[in-house]
Amino acid sequence: MDGIIKKFFDDKGFGFIKTDKEEIFFHVSELAESVTLAEGMKVSFEVGKGDRGTFAKNIRVVAD
Template sequence: MAETFSKKEKREKKQKKKQDKAQRIEERRLNNDKGKGLDEMMAYVDENGNLTTVPPPTGRKREINVQDIQLGAAPIAPEETRKTGVVSFFSDKGFGFIIDNRTKEKIFFHRNELSQPVAEGDKVSFETERTSRGDNAVRVQKE
């Protein structure tokens, strides 16, 4: 009996798979890292924290003052509580806006926070308070 076309095709595919598998095994065997010397496997860390294959030079070492090492988050400088600005708008309804001299930001204020009456263009000093609608000027005093 003769071999059919599909049987022949299956046999050839099986042989091709065996050859491919043998070839992959041979490649893995040749590229194997086992048996390398200790020097080839070593990695070094330089003074900047980068990995390198070259050992660091032994001669120069930088002295570090322990007090200069900062642990945790950077300290936040306290913000000045009293700010200055100019009244840019004041309504008859009792509210207005101050332009902060340092940040040039418009800050809302209400007449209840005034220690004395103000008009547009007056220089004032104030403190800010965070509300649900943004910053409000409080304890506003005319300068």
């Protein structure tokens, strides 16, 4: 799935990815590689399901 980093709280280590249909929670521990994230970055990811709902996992930054 593809999306854009809509909100990122660096001090807390989490944020939200905006897709065409929804906003999905993510935590920096789900990044596939060590990168510095910023709002507006394009990413690809997989969707996981947990006790608190859906979340993004295996997140990768997509080059423009």
